[in-house]
Amino acid sequence: MSTIKLSINGQEQTVNEVDPSTPLLWVLRDSLGLVGAKYGCGIAQCGACTVHVDGQPVRSCSTPVSSLEGKQITTIEGLADDGKLTAVQQAWVDHDVAQCGYCQAGQVMSATALLQAKPNPTDEEIDQAMSGNFCRCGTYKRIRAAIHTAAENQGEKA
C-alpha cells in the first residue's frame, strides 16, 4: 500500500492506502468519486474508461496508478470550463448522440483528443481514432456527425 500524488483536472490529489497496481479507473471512481469514466471491460477493449494523460487518450482500466505521478490527467469532468461545454460536448448534446449514454464519456474523450491532434479529420481519420471505443447502442453515425460539427465550431472559434 502506498500514497500516490496525482494531478487530475488541474488539481493535486493525494490518494492514501492504495495498491500501486490499481488501475486509474478504480482510483477515480472509488477513491475520488469521479465516476464519469466507466468500467466496461477491464482489458482496454471498449474505451468506456478513456481519459487523457498528458493530452493523450489512454484506457484508465489498464493504466496502473503508480505510472501516473507527475503526469497531467484529464477526465470528462475536467473538460467543461466553468460549466461551459466544449465544442465536442455541445455537439454531442445537439446531435442527441446518446442512447443509454454509458459509453459516451469515453467517446467524448477520444474525440476531444482527436480534434486536438487533427482539427479537421476525415471520416477515415475519425474511424481510425474512434476504433477503440465501442457503443453497444450503435450511435456511431451520430458520433461521426458530432465530431464533424465540433471540428467546424472549433475552427470558427479559433
Next chain:
Amino acid sequence: MSHLNPQSDIPDPILAELFQQTESALAKLPAASLGRRSFLKLMGVAGGGLTLAVGIAPQLAEAQDREGDLPTLTAFVRIAPSGEIYIYAVNPEIGQGVKTSLPMIIAEELDASWDDVIVEQSAIDSRYGRQFAGGSLSIPMNWMALRQAGAAARAMLVAAAAKQLNVDAASLRTDSGAVIAPDGQRLSYGSLAEAAAKLDVPKRVPMKDRSDFKLLGKRITGVDNEAIVTGKPLFGIDTRLPGMLYASFARCPQFGGVAKSANLEDIKKMSGIKDAFILGAKGTHADLPSGVAIVGNSTWSVFQARKQLKVEWDTSKASTLSWTDSAAKAKSLAAEDGEKVVSESGDVAAAFGDAAKTVEGFYTYQFASHAPLEPQNCVAWHKDGKMEIWAPSQTPQRAPASASAATGIPASDITIHQTRIGGGFGRRLLNDYVAEVAAIAQRVDAPVKLQWTREEDIQHDHFRPGGFHSLKGAVGADGKLSAWQNHFITFAFGGRPVSGGSLASDEFPALNVDNCKVTQTQLDTGTPCYAWRAPGANAFGWVMQSFVAELADAAGRDHKEFLLEVMGEPRWFKEGNTRSLNTGRAADVIKLAAEKAGWGKTLPPGRGMGLAFHFSHSGHIAEVAEVSVDANKKVTVHKVVVAADVGPIVNLSGAENQVEGSVVDALSTMADLEVTMEGGVVEQSNYHNYRPLRMRSTPEIETHFIQSEFAPTGLGEPAFPPLAAAVCNAIHAATGHRIRTLPFSKEGFSV
C-alpha cells in the same frame, strides 16, 4: 408474429402476469386510437403547486375495473408558482429514450413550453402503475394516460384563469405555458397553478387534434444529455454511499453448480478484504444462485481477490450444454417433422406434389449474450431489518421479490430506487444481481456495491437461444408461393420453452399461404435463456424473410413483387387489433423502402441490394440494404434504408436513434457475435472474443416514417429483425451465395 409470449418468455409467474395484462389490454385498443374518450383520476395538492396524477392507460384501467380492481396511479405533473413544470419520468431509461419521450406527451397536451419542463426520475411505487422497460411497451401503454394527464392539467389552468378573469372558459386558449384571454392578456401557468390545484378535477377532458401538436413529432434532445457528456453520476454503477463496501460474487462456470467449499481463509487475509463467504441458491433460477461472495474496501481489491479464489463446485446437477452436440442433434432431426405441430393448413403434401419449384434450406443461428456496456451491478444497504436498493433494473417493481427471496426480508420492507441504465436489451428484466447484493448486504454492516466483471456478465447471462429451422417451400406453376413447411428445432429450460424458443401459430407466413405446416422440437438447455431485444423476432425475421427471398428467386420473380403478393389484400390478421399484422401497413412500408432505396436500379458488379420486411412489437418495418462483397468475402454494407410505420412519432430524434441503433446492433449480431458452450461452460469471455461492431463498419442509415393514424407503438425493438435478411438477400444478389448460418463469419464472411 413475435410479440412477447408470456408463457414462454417470462421465467416467473408474476412477471408473466404483468406482461400478459399489458399485452391483452393493448390488444383491445381500437385500431384508430387518436380519439378523445379516456379516463382520469387525480390526486391532491402538494407543495403549493398543481399536482396531478392520472390513472394507468385507460384501456388497462377499464379492464381492471371490470375485474373489480382499482387502477393504480402512474404519473405526476407539478407546476411551480415560478413557472417551472416538473414532470416525472416513471419508466426505467435503458437507452430507449423514454425519460424524454414520455414527458413530451404530457407537455404536448398541457401546451407547455418544453423549455419550462424539468424532467425528474420518479420513485418506484405502485401508485405509478407499471414501471418496467420491456416489450417496446412504454409508449403504447402510456400514450393515452399521459395525454390525459397533460390535457386535464391544462383544463384546470384554463378554468382557474376563467374564474380569475370572470369570463367563459371557452373564450380562452392556451399557448406555450400561458392562458390567453380574448384581449390577448397572457396569464402564465405558474401564476395560475395554485388556484388551479384547488379546482375540481375534470373526469374526461378533450385532447388536442393531432394537427395541433406542436411538440410531438419534433426532434427533442435527451434530457440527460448534458449530464452524460460532463460525467455526472447517473447510472447504477455510479451509486456511492457513505462507508460503502464493494463485493464480487463468484458463480459456477456451469449453470446450476453448487459451491461446496472455497479457500475463504486465504481470501480473507488478502489486502483490502473484509469478508468472504458461501451463499446457497434461493428463489427461482433467475434469483440467487449458489456462489462465493467477497467483500472488500474497493472494487479493485475484490477483483484481485476473485482471481485468487479457488472454489470446489458440485456440478452433478449443473448444465452440460454443448453447442456442437445441439447442432448435430438438430441436423439429425432436419428431415423429420417436429414433436409438436404449431400450425397446419391446407394440403401441404399435395401442394409440394403440384409444385413447379421446390426449395429446401437448413438455417442455423447462434446463442448470443446481451452484453450491455454497463456490467451488472447493484447497491444495497441493510439496516434496522429493512433494505434499501439502488438497482439498474428494467423491472424495478419486481426487484423486491428477488431481494426478498434471497434474504427472507418481506418485500414490503425493501425499497427500490431506479437509476439510469447502461443498456438493457432484455438482460435487466431479470433481477439476479439484486438478489445477490441483497444476500450479501444482509451479512455486512454497511452499504455494499456488487460489481460483476465483464467476463461474468458475458458468461453468466441468460442468453438469446440459438436455433435451427429446416425449411421447405414451393412455388406453383403460376409463380406464386404455394406451400411452406418448417421444422423449428429450439430449446427448453426446465421443460418450458425459452424466450424465442417457440413459434406462434400465426408466425409469418402461416396466415399468408394456403398450405402450411410448422412443427417444432425443443432440446433441453440446462443453461438459462431469456428475452433478448425483439425476442424470437430477432432470429425469425432473418429466417423467414431470407427463405421467402429464396422462393422468389426460385420462381424467377422480383422479390419485392413476390413479397407484396404474399402479403395479399390489405387486412388485419386480427381485425382491429393494433398488436397484430396489418398487411396494408406492411405493403406501404415495403413499397416506401424500395422506392427510397432505388429498388431495381442497375448496380455495378459485386454490388447487390436486398429487401426484407418483418412485423414485431406492433411495428411494421421494411429495410433495404445495399452491399458489396470482395474476393475475400469482406462485406461492405454501404447503406440501409428503413421504412417504418409505428403510428405517430413522439420524439423524431429518439425514434431515428432507435432505428439507427437497431440496424447497427443487428448487423453486429449477424456478422460475428456468437456465444458457444461446451460442457456447460461458455467459451467467450470479453470483448476481444465477443466482438461487437465498431464505427468503421457502420453503414449509412436512412430512416423514413409513415406516421399513420394508428396508435403509436414502441420502437426499441422492431427495427432489428428485418436487417439480417435484408443484408443476406443483398449478399445473395451480389454474389449468388445464400447465407444460411449466422453469424456469417461461420461461412467465411466478415465486415
